[in-house]
Amino acid sequence: MQIVLLERVEKLGQMGEVVSVKEGFARNFLLPQKKALRATEENLKYFEAQRAQLEARNLELRNEAQKVGEKLDGQSFVVIRQSGETGILYGSVNSRDIATIVSENGFSVDRTQVALDRQIKNLGLHDVRIVLHPEVSATVSINVARSQDEAEQQAAGINVLATEEEDEELLELEEFFEDEEAMQAAESELTTDEAESGAGDHEAETETENQA
Numbered sequence: 001m002q003i004v005l006l007e008r009v010e011k012l013g014q015m016g017e018v019v020s021v022k023e024g025f026a027r028n029f030l031l032p033q034k035k036a037l038r039a040t041e042e043n044l045k046y047f048e049a050q051r052a053q054l055e056a057r058n059l060e061l062r063n064e065a066q067k068v069g070e071k072l073d074g075q076s077f078v079v080i081r082q083s084g085e086t087g088i089l090y091g092s093v094n095s096r097d098i099a100t101i102v103s104e105n106g107f108s109v110d111r112t113q114v115a116l117d118r119q120i121k122n123l124g125l126h127d128v129r130i131v132l133h134p135e136v137s138a139t140v141s142i143n144v145a146r147s148q149d150e151a152e153q154q155a156a157g158i159n160v161l162a163t164e165e166e167d168e169e170l171l172e173l174e175e176f177f178e179d180e181e182a183m184q185a186a187e188s189e190l191t192t193d194e195a196e197s198g199a200g201d202h203e204a205e206t207e208t209e210n211q212a
Helices: 023-030 041-072 095-104 148-155 160-211
Strands: 002-005 018-020 036-038 076-080 088-093 120-122 124-133 136-145
Touching: 002 041, 023 036, 036 041, 041 124, 041 136, 076 095, 076 148, 088 136, 095 136, 120 136, 124 148, 136 148, 148 160
Parallel strands: 076 136
Antiparallel strands: 002 018, 002 036, 088 120, 124 136
């Protein structure tokens, strides 16, 4: 399908360009979002007549987006999720989740503005791009953790999974040494008992000999 773009569309073209796209992409996204018009003779004339206004409106929206982008870029947002021991989530974090957490923190963002190639499925810090305008975007950090404490550790550069493994190893070592100490104590007690038993037998033999 031939369309004329009413604004810049990433990986497709600039405002005013006539491009070919798949019919489904046009009908399901570009046309409903008012990002383009069918490239009919009538629509092309309409676009040319409205070009100045469209460009002025685009400039206004871009300036507004840049102001928001300056505040949003580099921000970090915490998402709490359950996960297994390896850090794989029970579920995932999708564009809707990210739009919700960003909006809850004072920035108006729709899920369609979240440029997420694939859902987040593991703990950690994930850089995600938010498209505020066809020509303006901001990058935020999505801190996916099992608790607020873990999120703070991750933000400080600590690998919480590695820390857990180290703690488990230390615990195993402590238990090992506790078992070793208990074993040594038991062996020492057994040796003492054997020594006392041996001494008792020796005394009994001596007494028998004396009586004889």
